Amino acid sequence: MNSKTKKLTTVGMLCAFAYAAAVIGRIPLVLFLKYDPKDIIIAICGLIFGPLASFSAALIVSLVEMFTISENSILGFLMNVISSCSFACTAAFVYKKKRKLSGAIIGLFCGWGCVAAV
Numbered sequence: 001m002n003s004k005t006k007k008l009t010t011v012g013m014l015c016a017f018a019y020a021a022a023v024i025g026r027i028p029l030v031l032f033l034k035y036d037p038k039d040i041i042i043a044i045c046g047l048i049f050g051p052l053a054s055f056s057a058a059l060i061v062s063l064v065e066m067f068t069i070s071e072n073s074i075l076g077f078l079m080n081v082i083s084s085c086s087f088a089c090t091a092a093f094v095y096k097k098k099r100k101l102s103g104a105i106i107g108l109f110c111g112w113g114c115v116a117a118v
Contacts, residue, residue: 011053014045018061023069039084043111046092047104054092058084086118087111 018041025037038061046054062080070076094107 007049007053011045011049011057014041015057015060015064017041018045018057019064022061022065036080039087042084043088043091043108046088047095047107050096051089051092054088055085058088082118083115087115090114 018038021041022036022038025035027035029035042054042057042061045057058081062077062084065080066073066077070080072079088111091104091107091111094110095103097103098106
């Protein structure tokens, strides 16, 4: 199997898992805030394939989510993309520079800080 085809199908499957997690696993916290577990799967996609794959996965999942389950249309789409990318792309970028367990942990903490700042 071609490696590009394998990467494309794997990212597609991770997008499907992330969407399913967003549909099934939303947990309301306070008023309008909800925990969205799709970012975990998008971050895993980024750690495996790099920041560009996590960006494309966040974009695809947020677009499908906008047309199906979103309550905020285009504004919700932009919010989801910015939130998911600030976490997953930051973690994937740091991990890409240092491919060790410590790099993954530092990347996840940097992504956590970045999403808190955004």
